[in-house]
Amino acid sequence: MHVLADIAYLAAAALFVLGLKMLNRVRTARRGNALAAVGMALAIIATLATHAGLSWSWIIAGLLAGSVLGAWLARAVPMTSMPEMVALLNGLGGLASLLVGLSVFWSEYLHPPFAGGAAPEFPLAQSHAGGAQWALTVVLSVIVGAVTFTGSLMAVLKLQEKLVKGTPIVLPGRHAINVGVALATLALGAFAGFVLAGPAAGTALLALAVLAGVLGVLLVIPIGGADMPVVISLLNSYSGIAGSMTGFVLNEPLLIAAGALVGASGIILSQLMCKAMNRSLGAVLIGGFGAGGGDKSAYKNVKSASPEEAAMILDGAGSVIFVPGYGMAVSQAQHVVKDLANALESRGTNVRFAIHPVAGRMPGHMNVLLAEADVPYDKLYELDRINGDFKTTEVAVVIGANDVVNPAAIDDPQSPIAGMPILNVHEAQTVLMVKRSLSPGYAGIKNPLFERDNCLMCFGDGKQFLSEVLQELKS
Amino acid sequence: MLLLLLFVFLLGIFLGFEVISKVPPILHTPLMSGANAISGITVVGALACARLGYASFANLLGFLAITAAMVNVVGGFLVTDRMLGMFAAKKKPPQP
Numbered sequence: 350m351h352v353l354a355d356i357a358y359l360a361a362a363a364l365f366v367l368g369l370k371m372l373n374r375v376r377t378a379r380r381g382n383a384l385a386a387v388g389m390a391l392a393i394i395a396t397l398a399t400h401a402g403l404s405w406s407w408i409i410a411g412l413l414a415g416s417v418l419g420a421w422l423a424r425a426v427p428m429t430s431m432p433e434m435v436a437l438l439n440g441l442g443g444l445a446s447l448l449v450g451l452s453v454f455w456s457e458y459l460h461p462p463f464a465g466g467a468a469p470e471f472p473l474a475q476s477h478a479g480g481a482q483w484a485l486t487v488v489l490s491v492i493v494g495a496v497t498f499t500g501s502l503m504a505v506l507k508l509q510e511k512l513v514k515g516t517p518i519v520l521p522g523r524h525a526i527n528v529g530v531a532l533a534t535l536a537l538g539a540f541a542g543f544v545l546a547g548p549a550a551g552t553a554l555l556a557l558a559v560l561a562g563v564l565g566v567l568l569v570i571p572i573g574g575a576d577m578p579v580v581i582s583l584l585n586s587y588s589g590i591a592g593s594m595t596g597f598v599l600n601e602p603l604l605i606a607a608g609a610l611v612g613a614s615g616i617i618l619s620q621l622m623c624k625a626m627n628r629s630l631g632a633v634l635i636g637g638f639g640a641g642g643g644d645k646s647a648y649k650n651v652k653s654a655s656p657e658e659a660a661m662i663l664d665g666a667g668s669v670i671f672v673p674g675y676g677m678a679v680s681q682a683q684h685v686v687k688d689l690a691n692a693l694e695s696r697g698t699n700v701r702f703a704i705h706p707v708a709g710r711m712p713g714h715m716n717v718l719l720a721e722a723d724v725p726y727d728k729l730y731e732l733d734r735i736n737g738d739f740k741t742t743e744v745a746v747v748i749g750a751n752d753v754v755n756p757a758a759i760d761d762p763q764s765p766i767a768g769m770p771i772l773n774v775h776e777a778q779t780v781l782m783v784k785r786s787l788s789p790g791y792a793g794i795k796n797p798l799f800e801r802d803n804c805l806m807c808f809g810d811g812k813q814f815l816s817e818v819l820q821e822l823k824s
Numbered sequence: 825m826l827l828l829l830l831f832v833f834l835l836g837i838f839l840g841f842e843v844i845s846k847v848p849p850i851l852h853t854p855l856m857s858g859a860n861a862i863s864g865i866t867v868v869g870a871l872a873c874a875r876l877g878y879a880s881f882a883n884l885l886g887f888l889a890i891t892a893a894m895v896n897v898v899g900g901f902l903v904t905d906r907m908l909g910m911f912a913a914k915k916k917p918p919q920p
Binding site: 358370372373374375379382383389392393397400407408415420435438444445446448451456582591593595598599601608611615621711712716717721 | 825826828829832833834835836837838839840841843844845846847848849850851852853854855856857858859860861862863864865866867868869870871872873881882883885886887888889890891892893894895896897898899900901902903904905906907908909910911
C-alpha cells in the first residue's frame with residue numbers, strides 16, 4: 350500500500366513544480382494554481398488511504414475545521430487586507446510545523462506505543478538509531494515553526510496598525526537582547542533534544558516553543574511598515590523551510606521537496622524587494638530604518654492645487670501616468686482611480702500606471718488592488734519599462750506614494766535612500782501629488798519634489814480628492 | 825538516509841530558483857499565496873503522525889496541526905484563485 354502512497358507523493362511533487370512554473374505567467378497562472386491544488390488533494394488522499402489506524406474522529410474534525418475556516422477566510426477577506434491574509438497564512442504554516450514537531454515528540458518518544466505509555470529515561474537523541482538526527486530535526490522544526498508563527502502574527506498586527514503601530518519599535522540594546530534570546534533558544538533546544546530525558550525534555554520542548562516565539566516577535570518589531578514586503582516574503586520562505594524541517598522529522602521527501610520549493614520562492618521575492626530599495630537583506634532585518642538621519646528641514650515654496658485646478662490640468666492632458674502607493678490602499682481609492690482613468694481615456698488621453706516594486710505592504714500589492722478595480726493589467730508598467738517615458742508625459746498623478754518618487758535618491762548622495770531606484774515622476778511636465786499632508790514617508794526624510802516648480806500638492810484623502818476631481822471633470 | 829534527504833532538499837531549492845527566477849511583478853502576490861498553500865503540505869505530516877493516537881495530548885496537537893495546515897492549504901489555494909480570477913477578467917478591453 351505504501352508504494353501507492355509513494356507514487357502519489359511523487360505525482361504531487363511533480364504537480365507542485367509544474368504549478369509553480371505556471372504561476373510565473375499571467376496566462377497560465379490560474380491553471381498552475383489549480384494543478385498545485387490537485388497535487389495537494391492527491392497527497393492528502395493517499396496519506397489517508399494508506400496510513401491505517403488513524404484516530405479518525407480527530408482527523409476528520411481537523412480536516413473539516415481547517416477547510417471551512419480556510420474557505421471562509423479566502424472568500425471574506427477584502428483585497429485591501431491581502432497583506433494581512435498572506436502573513437496570516439504564512440504563520441499558520443509555521444504553526445503546523447511546530448505542532449507536528451511537538452506531536453511526533455509526544456507520540457513517538459514520550460508515550461511510544463511499544464512501551465505501553467511509559468516515559469523513557471534517555472534523551473531524544475538516543476531514542477533509536479539515527480536518534481541524533483531525529484532530535485536535531487524535531488528541535489529545528491519547533492524553532493523555525495514558532496519563529497514563523499509569532500513573527501507572522503506580529504507582522505499581521507503591524508499591518509493592521511491598530512494594536513501595534515507600523516513604525517519600527519526600537520528597544521534599547523535590542524541587538525544584545527536578540528543575540529541573547531537566539532543563543533538561549535539554541536541552548537534550550539540542545540538541552541531538550543540531547544540532554545534531558547522523559548517528561549523534563551517535554552517541558553523543555555514546550556519552553557523552547559515559547560522562547561522561539563518570543564524571538565519571532567523580537568525579530569519583526571524593529572522592522573517598519575514599508576519594509577513589510579521584504580518581511581512577508583521572508584516569512585513566506587520560513588514557512589517553506591519549516592515544512593522541510595517537518596519532512597526531515599518524518600523522513601518524508603515530499604515535505605522536504607515542497608518546503609524547499611516554497612523556501613526558494615520566498616528568498617527570490619525577498620531579494621527582488623531588497624534590490625528595489627537598494628538595501629541589503631541584512632540591513633532590512635536589522636531594522637530601525639527611518640528612525641533618524643536625512644534632510645528634515647522645513648518646506649519652502651510649496652504650491653497646492655484644489656480639485657477644480659487638478660481637473661483642469663488633467664482635462665487637456667494628452668498623456669497621464671498614475672503612480673499609486675500605500676496611501677491608495679489606505680484610502681481605498683483604487684476604484685475612483687479606475688473611474689478617473691476611464692473618464693480621461695474617453696477624452697482621448699493616453700493613461701498608464703507605473704508600479705514601483707515595493708509600493709504598498711507586500712510584493713505585488715498595487716497590482717492586486719488595481720486588478721480588483723478592473724484596471725487592465727496591460728496598462729500597468731514596471732519601473733524599468735516606464736521610467737524613460739515620464740519626460741514626455743504631461744501629468745503624473747502620485748497617489749499616496751512618497752519615498753518611491755523622492756528625487757533625493759538620485760540627487761543627494763547623503764540621503765538614507767540614495768541609490769534606491771525611483772519612479773522619475775519629477776521629469777513629467779506637471780506632478781499632482783495627492784497626499785494628506787507634507788509629512789515624510791517611511792524613510793522619515795524630506796521630499797524635495799514637493800518644492801519643485803512642476804509639483805502641485807493636492808492635499809486631502811486620496812479617495813475623496815479624486816472623487817471631487819472626477820466630478821469636476823464630468824461637469 | 826539523512827544524506828538522501830539533504831539531497832532532496834538542496835535539489836528542491838535549486839529547482840525553486842530555476843522555476844521562479846523571472847516572475848513578473850503582477851504575479852508576486854499570487855505566487856506568494858500559492859506557494860504558501862503548497863507549504864501547507866505539512867498537513868500530510870500531521871495526518872501521518874496523528875495515526876498513533878496513544879497519548880491524548882499528542883492527539884490534540886495533531887488535531888490542531890491538521891486544522892492549521894488545512895486553513896493554509898484551502899485558504900491559500902482559494903484566495904490565490906480569487907486573485908488570479910480578477911487578473912483573468914482583465915483580458916477583455918475596458919468598456920467605453
